[in-house]
Amino acid sequence: MxxxxxxxxxxxxxxxxxxxxxxxxxxxxxxxxxxxxxxxxxxxxxxxxxxxxxxxxxxxxxxxxxxxxxxxxxxxxxxxxxxxxxxxxxxxxxxxxxxxxxxxxxxxxxxxxxxxxxxxxxxxxxxxxxxxxxxxxxxxxxxxxxxxxxxxxxxxASVDDWLRWAAGSGIHPWIVDYLMQRPDHLWSAPPKTEEPFSTPRGWHMLSDAMHSYGDSLDDDTLAVLAFGTLSTSHASAFRAYVKTVRHAYDLDAVIKGDASWPRGAEDRDLLYFLSETFRARLMKGLPKSKEHASPAGHQLAFRAKTLLTELAEISLECAQLVIATDEDGAPVLPSWFLVEVSRDLPRLAAARI
The missing domain is CATH 3.40.50.300 (P-loop containing nucleotide triphosphate hydrolases)
Structure with a gap:
């Protein structure tokens, strides 16, 4: 029906x-x-x-x-x-x-x-x-x-309803914080194959398992739990998020220049997560029209071009993820910013050589 x-x-x-x-x-x-x-x-x-x-x-x-x-x-x-x-x-x-x-x-x-x-x-x-x-x-x-x-x-499913419930129901704080940043990961469509997929019930089960392990929960065990309760992409992103929490690896620090993009092969999932978060930050922080951009918006756009250049040197795939279109092929970032990116990135890359 x-x-x-x-x-x-x-x-x-x-x-x-x-x-x-x-x-x-x-x-x-x-x-x-x-x-x-x-x-x-x-x-x-x-x-x-x-x-x-x-x-x-x-x-x-x-x-x-x-x-x-x-x-x-x-x-x-x-x-x-x-x-x-x-x-x-x-x-x-x-x-x-x-x-x-x-x-x-x-x-x-x-x-x-x-x-x-x-x-x-x-x-x-x-x-x-x-x-x-x-x-x-x-x-x-x-x-x-x-x-x-x-x-x-x-x-x-409603993210707002679930987060209000989770706040008073003992859901693991890492899960609550993560879904506040990625509300689109609360639920995913059931797959046609026999594999886990993300649901409010799945996140609840993951929370119970994480609480059961307590402070002894290591990264490998977290991966087993996450991939056993969530969709593959959501489990990978959540695992990367936990790395940022444990190692105080903050996107704000990257944007401010206090930290750089992670370069190690073992941190590729972390790099992917930060790229997705960076994309979401640009979607929220860049105005649709450059003429109406605030000083903070102009500063974010200027810094974003440099960060995209650095990101492309480490992983072209992650850099492309930041500026990719949506599922329908429509751009999610402002057109004026995408034009500046295509114009300035080669110059910025050359200046770094």
Whole structure:
């Protein structure tokens, strides 16, 4: 299912508070962005127990129960996890990954709040959740009858929401600081191959592992952890960032001239990270029009040309990364600066010989 409009984790509780209490809700979202934890937190805020059923682990009889004889008549007895006397939140996780037979068993539970003769207590909430087929996750098509029985909400990852949560949840400070600088690395699209990719859940797992090692965490171990929880490019960049923290290697020092670009082969990932950070700094600090540049903007542009020359001497690839276009082929740095770079770099390079 394609999302027309989406909500952030911070917006979701209010939506659920007004919608889920009157109609069943289905929550769509990519793997690892926090759907399950948000539903559990919502149930807790209402003072309700949250009963989670995983669609991939259910058979139809797990919902409708087994027949029993009562007063010479048979009836189905639903399982006690569902047949409760007090209101609760029934969370149908991975609903669209369940078999068609299990999905059919959910029909009356979702629409009529009933299984056989058992009816959910007044005040109960029914919420389903699942991944999209485009996420390369296990997902089966849902019948139109089931789709039409729920209100569909699409959740998207939000860096601001996650960082606010992380600040009070014990997430490792290196991870918090890194994602403040590279918010685009919080989440990456699931790959078509079997390999880790970046999600809020992945960063949380990495944080837990880093805390577990404590001060004994060395660079090689950090690499194992990062490459085991994040996408390859994000893991490499985060590892390089940690090097800057541990060795006080600051881009500001490079820009001011107090430090130089790292030249060692063992620091190539650090050089790549600093190049990406330098690119981001130029995108933020250079004005679109040279005429409207402040003195600080002019100074940054002048210093950037020298730094690009030095960077190209060490790695032409990293220098090209700084001035590269975006995925659509559009320049991300101001045109006037790119013109000056193409004009002045040969002269600057010659002057350094």
């Amino acid at each position: 394609q999302a027309t409009l989406t909500v952030t984790p911070a917006q979701l509780p209010d939506v659920l508070l007004h919608v889920a209490v009157v109609r069943p809700v289905f929550l769509w979202g990519a793997p690892g962005i926090g759907k399950s934890s948000l539903v559990r937190s919502f149930a807790e805020s209402l003072g309700l127990d949250c009963v989670t059923l995983l669609g991939t682990q259910l058979a139809p009889e797990d919902l409708i129960g087994v027949p029993q004889i009562v007063a010479d008549r048979s009836r189905f007895a639903p399982p006690e996890t569902i047949a409760r006397d007090e209101p609760y939140c029934l969370f149908l996780d991975e609903l669209n990954a369940s078999s068609p037979e299990v999905q059919k068993a959910f029909y009356s539970l979702i629409l009529d709040r009933r299984i056989g003769t058992y009816e959910l207590p007044a005040g109960s909430v029914v919420i389903g959740a699942g991944n999209r087929a485009t996420d390369n996750a296990l997902a089966r098509p849902m019948a139109s009858a089931l789709i039409n029985r729920m209100i569909h909400i699409h959740l998207r």
